[in-house]
Amino acid sequence: MAAATHRLIAHAGLDAATMAAVAREAGFSVGLVQHYFASKDELLLFAYKQMSEHQLARVARMVAEGEADAQPIRAILLRCMPELWPLDEARRGEYRVATAFHARALDVPTVAEVARETAAVVSGQIARAVENGKECGEVEPGTDAERAALELSALVTGLADELYGEPERRRGDRPLIETAEAILKDRLGSYFPGECHHYDR
Amino acid sequence: MAAATHRLIAHAGLDAATMAAVAREAGFSVGLVQHYFASKDELLLFAYKQMSEHQLARVARMVAEGEADAQPIRAILLRCMPELWPLDEARRGEYRVATAFHARALDVPTVAEVARETAAVVSGQIARAVENGKECGEVEPGTDAERAALELSALVTGLADELYGEPERRRGDRPLIETAEAILKDRLGSYFPGECHHYDR
DNA sequence: GGGATAACAATACGAGCGTATGGCTTCCTC
């Protein structure tokens, strides 16, 4: 049911995710949806939570893989952050759902809470990555990790917005996505200028 | 009527801006609202357009004032960009309205068109500022203006999101807004490292 | 000064929504 809700919102917005539409999309009756979710708000909140968890789990898996390969933190972040960008149809769908709930969060406190927690996890992971970078020599000791996390998470979400509008747009001979990646790479390079000196990682 | 629509959306979201609510808020009858707007979509689009125009006009006025005072381009941008941030109640309202329509733009092409145009104006102004900076010596000649505009506009919108959630949040002894301004200042400083050498500006 | 046109209001209508209700099957448990 959450998957059906996700599909409907991704395809036609929150307004399209009515009880009847969700039931039809999921192949069930309206009554059954009510049997599992006491209200529509509960259904929407569950679908939102689940999508956020999926996104965070994917990122966590990429981090784990990067650490297993002993990649520098800078490289791990560079591969993780575009995971939240609308680069293929699946992630464009996630972007649409996230955007719809981002607006809903302005008026529904329970949604705002989930959005806040998700954002805090992302910021926290970036800040922790910077702290780890200090220990292994990639990051200058004096770097403000919280500030770096604020800038980088703002940049990632802002670039996601820019990328969504014109996915086909090109600047000269390069697609926009490459420019966005280059921007992110440069910014990461300024926060992670050093080489990791932990050979056992 | 557009002002009433703006107030309703800012206070309780797009769903609260019904025909009846707008009419009541504006002090008119439903029939009169229909007399001026053929449909609800038309009303919403008009209100959205008007708000975007107001924002762009405010920024344009700040740019003109800065130019009249012969301020460096870097300083003008540093004062203009936070104009789009939710720093006081009026601009928090604008942020809420903009966010609501940002989500609606995913499903309504006419809204998407306005959003695209507004974003293009902002990006264009930043890119033009960078080009002007090259001529007057504030910007290195090799700088990619379009790329700078992409990064800076993404950063501004991303920071707006971060600032909205916790307006009271502090990092140590400083409020979050000061960190955001410092980030913006540093980024502008990296794109505008030089001094303006046009004494007649 | 009269007739079109615009400003403005009251209300009716039909559609779509979330939810409540009642009932039917399936399956496990004691």
Place this chain on the structure above:
DNA sequence: GAGGAAGCCATACGCTCGTATTGTTATCCC
């Protein structure tokens, strides 16, 4: 093997919304 919970469905109810309809009052132009 009886009974109760859980899975599942169809439908009715009440409400709200956008819009259509029909009107009344003002304004303005020739």
